[in-house]
Amino acid sequence: MSRKSPADIAAGCIRCGFCLDACPTFKLTANEAESPRGRIYLMRHVLDAGRPMDAAALTHLDNCLGCRACEAVCPSGVQYGLLIEGFRARIEEEGLRPSAEAGARGMLLDTLTDRGRLGASLAGLSMVAGILRKAPAMPGLFARLLTGGQSHEAAVPLSGTGRSGGHLPAFTAAVGRARCTVCLLDGCVMSVLFANVNRATAELLSHCGCNVVCPHSAGCCGALDAHAGRRERARQRARALVDALECADYDVLVTNSAGCGSTLREYGELLADDDRYAARAAALGARTRDISEFLVELGVEPPTGRLDVTVAYHDACHLAHAQRITSPPRALLRSIAGLALVPLAESDLCCGSAGTYNVTHPETAAALLERKVANIIASGASVVAAGNPGCIAWMREGLARAGSTIRVTHTVELLAEAYRRGASQAEA
Ligand code: SF4
Ligand code: SF4
Numbered sequence: 001m002s003r004k005s006p007a008d009i010a011a012g013c014i015r016c017g018f019c020l021d022a023c024p025t026f027k028l029t030a031n032e033a034e035s036p037r038g039r040i041y042l043m044r045h046v047l048d049a050g051r052p053m054d055a056a057a058l059t060h061l062d063n064c065l066g067c068r069a070c071e072a073v074c075p076s077g078v079q080y081g082l083l084i085e086g087f088r089a090r091i092e093e094e095g096l097r098p099s100a101e102a103g104a105r106g107m108l109l110d111t112l113t114d115r116g117r118l119g120a121s122l123a124g125l126s127m128v129a130g131i132l133r134k135a136p137a138m139p140g141l142f143a144r145l146l147t148g149g150q151s152h153e154a155a156v157p158l159s160g161t162g163r164s165g166g167h168l169p170a171f172t173a174a175v176g177r178a179r180c181t182v183c184l185l186d187g188c189v190m191s192v193l194f195a196n197v198n199r200a201t202a203e204l205l206s207h208c209g210c211n212v213v214c215p216h217s218a219g220c221c222g223a224l225d226a227h228a229g230r231r232e233r234a235r236q237r238a239r240a241l242v243d244a245l246e247c248a249d250y251d252v253l254v255t256n257s258a259g260c261g262s263t264l265r266e267y268g269e270l271l272a273d274d275d276r277y278a279a280r281a282a283a284l285g286a287r288t289r290d291i292s293e294f295l296v297e298l299g300v301e302p303p304t305g306r307l308d309v310t311v312a313y314h315d316a317c318h319l320a321h322a323q324r325i326t327s328p329p330r331a332l333l334r335s336i337a338g339l340a341l342v343p344l345a346e347s348d349l350c351c352g353s354a355g356t357y358n359v360t361h362p363e364t365a366a367a368l369l370e371r372k373v374a375n376i377i378a379s380g381a382s383v384v385a386a387g388n389p390g391c392i393a394w395m396r397e398g399l400a401r402a403g404s405t406i407r408v409t410h411t412v413e414l415l416a417e418a419y420r421r422g423a424s425q426a427e428a
Contacts, residue, residue: 003272004079006086007047012078013040019070019080024350024368025063033060036070036080043087053087058096061087063364065357066227067317067350072324081322082269088229108356109228113220113237118192166195172202172212179209179298183250185264188220190257194389200416201256201291207419208300217244223263226270227355235274238267242280253284256291256412258319258388259355264288265323290319291412292328292387305421306338307414312381313341314372314395315348316388329387329411336418344384345375353394369398376406385411 004012019036020026026035033042033056042057053061064084071080091097097105111117168186182205186198202212222237245253255261263270268282289297311333319325326348333341352358352368372395376384384399384406386392395408 003269006043006083009079009083010040010044010047012076013037013044013074014076015041016075019074022069022073024065024067024069024352025364027349028364028367034063036074036078039064040078040080040083043083046087053091053094053096058091061091063361065317065350065352065354065364065368067354068321069317069348069350072321081266085226085229085231088227089231090229092229092231105228105356105360106230108359109224109230109233112356113188113222113224115188115192115219118188167191167216168198168202168212168214170214170216172206172214174205174209174211175207176209178211180251181211181213181249182294183245183248183253184212184214185218185221185253185255185257185260186214187255187257187260189224189389190260193393194410197256197389197410197413200410200413201254204291204295204412204416204419205254207416207423208295208298210298213248213250215244215248217247219244221260221263222270223257223259224355226263226266227259231270234263235270238270238281239274239277242267242271242277242284245284246280251287252294253288254291254294255288256387256410258290258316258323259390261288261290262318262322290323290325290328290387292319292332293323293325295415296328296331302335303337303415303418303422305336305418305423305425307336307418307421308338309383309414310340310342310381311383311385311414312344312376312379313347313411314344314351314376314384314386314391316386316391317348317350317354319387320348325387329385332415333385333411336414339414339418342379342381344379344381346371347375351391351394351398353388353390355390358390358394365394369394373398373402373404377402377404382406383414384408385414387411 015037017037023035032038039061042060045051046053066084068081071078168184184202184205190198205212218241220237221241222234225237226234255264265285265288267285268278271277271281313330313333315326330341333339350368351372352365358365384395387410392408392410399406399408
C-alpha cells in the first residue's frame with residue numbers, strides 16, 4: 001500500500017466536526033482555529049494553495065498539544081498525528097521561529113533526551129532548588145522537577161523506591177520457567193527520573209515468567225524529538241536504536257512509557273524513505289508492546305497480594321489515542337485484590353504535560369492541569385495510576401500545588417507491589 005502524502009491525509013477531512021469536543025484546546029477556547037478541523041484547514045492552505053505559513057497559523061499549530069484525541073474519534077480516519085508532526089518538522093527545517101526561541105527549545109530537548117546531560121543538569125541545579133522553591137511562578141521544567149521534591153513527598157510510590165537514576169541490569173532472569181525473553185527499554189527520562197518505575201517493570205516481568213534483557217547501548221528512541229518537529233534528530237536516534245537492538249536476542253520489545261511506545265510503533269513511517277532502515281524499523285515497530293498490553297496478551301496470573309486502595313486511572317494520550325490502549329491497564333488494576341478502581345471524569349483528556357508543551361505553553365498546560373486535578377479530587381481516589389512519565393510528573397505537580405495528598409504512580413508500580421506482597425506472604 002502506498003503512503004499517503006500530507007495533502008492526501010488532509011484532504012480526508014470531511015469537516016464533520018466530530019473531533020471538536022475531543023480537542024483540549026477547543027474545549028478551553030471554543031475557537032475554531034484552535035480545533036483539529038481548523039488546524040487542518042490552515043494546513044490545507046499551505047499544502048494545497050502553496051501559501052507560506054504566517055505567524056497566526058504557526059501559533060495555532062504550535063498551540064496543538066499533539067495529543068491525538070482528534071485522531072481517535074475521527075470517522076474519516078484522518079491521521080492527524082502524522083500531519084502535525086510533519087508540519088512541526090517543516091517549522092523547524094524552514095527556521096520559522098525566532099532564533100532565541102528555537103535555540104532554547106533545542107537546548108531543552110538536547111538535555112531531556114541525553115541521560116548524562118539530564119542527570120548532570122539536575123545534580124547541578126539541585127543546589128539552587130531552595131531558591132527556585134521561593135519562586136513558584138518561575139517557568140521551566142527544571143524548576144518544576146527540582147521543586148517537585150514537595151510533590152514527591154506527597155506522592156511516594158507504593159513500592160517505596162526513590163527517584164535515583166541508573167541503568168537496569170543487562171539481564172534479569174525469569175522467576176521459574178521462562179515463557180519468553182523481553183527487551184525492556186530503560187529510556188532517557190525514564191532512566192534518570194523514573195528509575196524506580198523501570199526497576200518495578202523488570203521485577204514485574206521477571207515475576208510473570210519473562211527473562212528481561214536491557215541493552216545498555218540502546219539510547220533515546222527519539223520520541224520527544226519527533227513530537228517536537230526535530231525529525232532528522234528523531235531519525236538518527238531511530239537508526240541508532242534499530243542497530244543497537246538488532247544485537248540483542250529477544251521476542252518482544254516492551255516499554256513503560258506511552259510516548260516512547262507510540263513513536264517506536266511508528267518507526268516504519270519515520271524511516272519509510274530510508275532504503276537501509278525502512279523494513280528493519282517497521283519490524284522493530286511491529287515487535288513493540290506497551291507493558292500493560294503485553295502482560296494481558298501473555299496472560300498472567302493475578303497477583304495474590306492485596307492492596308487496599310482506591311485508584312483512578314488516567315489515560316495518557318499516547319497510550320489511549322495514539323496506541324488505542326485503554327482496557328489492558330484497567331484490567332490489570334482490577335486484577336489486584338482489594339483495589340477499587342473508580343471512574344475518573346475526562347480520563348482521556350490531556351493533562352497538559354504533552355512532552356515539552358508544559359514548558360513552551362505554561363498557561364494552557366496549567367489550565368488543563370487544573371481541570372485534571374479537579375476531576376481527580378472529585379473521583380474520591382487516593383491514588384492515580386498512569387502509563388506515561390510526563391503525565392505522572394505533571395499530575396504530581398498539580399496535586400501538590402492544590403495541597404492534595406493523592407499519590408500518582410505508574411500502573412506497574414501498583415502491580416509490582418501486589419506481586420511482591422503475594423510473594424512475601426507465600427514465603428512467610
Ligand atoms: S473528525 Fe476527522 S473528518 Fe471530521 S472534522 Fe475532525 S478531522 Fe475532519
Ligand atoms: S492533537 Fe489534540 S490538541 Fe491537537 S488538534 Fe488534535 S485533539 Fe486538538
